[in-house]
Amino acid sequence: MGGSMKRLELAVVGCGEIAGYAALVSKLIPQIRLAACCDVDSARAQAFARRHGIRQVFTDYADLLARGSFDSLYLAVPHDLHSPMILQALEAGKPVLVEKPLARSLPEGLEIVEMAARRGVKVGVNYQYRYDSGCYALARAVQSGSLGRVHSIRINVPWRRTQSYFDAAPWHKTLARSGGGTLLTQGSHFLDVALWALDELPVSAVGYTASPGFEVEVETLAHGILQTRGGTLVNIASTMVAAREQAVTIEVYGQTGTAIYHDLPFPSVKFVGARIKPQRPPGWGLHALQRSLAGFARWVLEDDPFLIPAASALPVLAAVDALYRAAQTGDITLAHNPFDEEKA
Missing domain, CATH: 3.30.360.10 (Dihydrodipicolinate Reductase; domain 2)
Known part of the structure; x- marks a missing residue:
């Protein structure tokens, strides 16, 4: 008998509209399970958890990093929070998929990339149109x-x-x-x-x-x-x-x-x-977001190349x-x- 499929236990941070789309699409990806969610608005976090069958609910990001049981983070938060939240995740050794842009500015982006390289922790950006x-x-x-x-x-x-x-x-x-x-x-x-x-x-x-x-x-x-x-x-x-x-x-x-x-x-x-046979993006799925999320999961779980490090x-x-x-x-x-x- 073959071994069971590896699954990425994902924590969603920021329970707004964009995260809702990602959560729905993640249900089509066998390699992803939503393990936790976090939002400063407790009612919104609780509603998100009920809607998507999530058991761990947090209102404090530091608390999520300290006590949550998960493998990786998906960040769908305001742009000014991208850099500090990613840097905190890297300190905790947690891979991150962040909604675009990587950061508000080039200096912030450079700091993230340099720290990720030093720590050997993966950070991806959901520029999903590459998929x-x-x-x-x-x-x-x-x-x-x-x-x-x-x-x-x-x-x-x-x-x-x-x-x-x-x-x-x-x-x-x-x-x-x-x-x-x-x-x-x-x-x-x-x-x-x-x-x-x-x-x-x-x-x-x-x-x-x-x-x-x-x-x-x-x-x-x-x-x-x-x-x-x-x-x-x-x-x-x-x-x-x-x-x-x-x-x-x-x-x-x-x-x-x-x-x-x-x-x-x-x-x-x-x-x-020019006569060109169009190449198909890696992975499967009906939508670019689905392929991007699945690609990130394969990157973390299996070290398969991800299109948007x-x-x-x-x-x-x-x-x-x-x-x-x-x-x-x-x-x-x-x-x-x-x-x-x-x-x-």
Whole structure:
């Protein structure tokens, strides 16, 4: 008889809407069991536990780390809590999957990556679109050279958020807590895919931001252009004030072919000028979130490669940081590599 399947005992920290989606999807993954949950709002934590059959419930994160029985952490908390909570988890020797972004800023991200390396503890970032079937096929086509040398990428994220988005989570309104608005919170998903596909670091940036539609500190509209070390121009437009939410598009223009991605009505990629058989993302599942969670579980349990280790999320953090600084001060040239290229 074969041995029983290894299961990742996962503690959920932050019992809000995003964690609810992850908890539902985790039920489709045999290798994951929700072992504990934690939220500063006791009623919300208790309701989350009842809904998802969780026995261990905490309202204090330090108490969870000290007394909880679990293997790894899933963090779905405000951005300003990412860094301190991850560092505490690393001190406790607990692997972490954190919702994007890795941190509010590049310096915070660097500190996390450096400590994870010193401690030998795994930290992953849920940039789940790397596991999206269309984004994955696009990225692998770029990485294989099937499109020739890529000279430009254009990203459009025409999303819509209503006042309830800010009312339900007021931390989204402030720079101190969120680190940024639509570019960091929504657009970075797809900017991450582009930079991962290119495997090139950004070296200069031009950026513009505005905040139409809401009385908030963060931007609700962002436009920017990055130039990578290899000379590729990456153009991104991200908004949360589209009159009607529309499909995200990523257009990749190479010397011998073009790739065009749409996320709606379902993830798809079309190749023009090149005959390419789309590669499928690792693992199984109907949704990118399912494949991302399952991939993290395999990484922790079996040491199978995970597509988004924390170090690989540093380039997008550097890019967003540069675009924000450019929006404030003008063009930004990154005079030196802001992090160890080998780790990225």
